[in-house]
Amino acid sequence: MATASVSDSREKELWRRLGEVNDPELDEPITEMGFVERAEVKGDGSVEVDFRLPTYWCSPNFAFLMLDGVRRALDQLPWSPAYAVKLHDHMFADEVNRGIEAGKTFGDIFAELAADTDLGAVRETFSMKAFKRRQEAVLRGLRQHGLTDREIVGMDLPAYDVARFEPGEAAKQKPRYRAALLERFPDHRTDGPVFVTWDGQHIPADALSAYLAELRGVRVNMEFNGALCRGLKQTRYKELDVVDGEPTLVDFIMDRVPARSAPVT
Structure with missing residues (x-):
């Protein structure tokens, strides 16, 4: 019973943290937008997240800003779990998922995909x-x-x-x-x-x-x-x-x- 209670508490905390991540252009939670298709706390406390954007061609900038927000949210979980985030059905999904598996940061991955983009300026525009x-x-x-x-x-x-x-x-x-x-x-x-x-x-x-x-x-x-x-x-x-x-x-x-x-x- 205690184990189930801990699991439920962690699941709620996981979704709460993810709900604090916004689509940068729309300023709406990615959970309400339906971009998080699955978020699960495994028996060993590790976390798996499946993420899907509305179109295959969504700009890498959007993908980076949201996935970086997911990473930050997962880093704030109080039990400090190992986690795996998988991007589905996107034109750069393979590159992103391979980079994550190789231990690269989202910043490293998207710096290669959006080399000519000033992500700081993009982030500033959306914040405004x-x-x-x-x-x-x-x-x-x-x-x-x-x-x-x-x-x-x-x-x-x-x-x-x-x-x-x-x-x-x-x-x-x-x-x-x-x-x-x-x-x-x-x-x-x-x-x-x-x-x-x-x-x-x-x-x-x-x-x-x-x-x-x-x-x-x-x-x-x-x-x-x-x-x-x-x-x-x-x-x-x-x-x-x-x-x-x-x-x-x-x-x-x-x-x-x-x-x-x-x-x-």
Whole structure:
């Protein structure tokens, strides 16, 4: 019984850690996107993960950033297990899996596959989009809560922490935006407004509406790509969601939009 309890606890912790890894372009957990097809804790405590992207042609950049996130998540497991990660049905799956078996890091493997790509710049672009998407959700939530634009842009971290939302997107993104803010601007833990631009600039109250319009464009783009990726994966593996026997809008889009192969800027 104790052994089963330990196994269940480890399984939950494994999935919790994997759920903290996001698709870098979409800022959504890879577990919710369906990219982790299997994650299992074996009897000896070792871990096996099967990973599959929505298309055969997904950019190596996306694969690297997500698999590197998986590696970091597995390295944080408290029982420090040996682990095996296998990428399936991708144009670089053989190279990636051979490299992993040879003990190479994901960085070494993908440095060879994406030699001309500045992965640091790619990561920075995706971090910026995630920052903006999370921020927009909270800003809209505060407006809906009745706060004035002047109250919102003047909010500091203590005031932000006590703000409460009904269950929904704003409540979901509130802790995620806080984490993104403090990762980029650690000094805002003790000083400075909560809502600033990606470059750290103050947002005037009379400019908030225009700023929100800019953020909305980022969100719409990310939401569309999220629906596209889910649909691609469902279509590819014959797991279509059908409503009343008819194809969904995502199914219609899949027939007309080429697969994602490079970052959307």
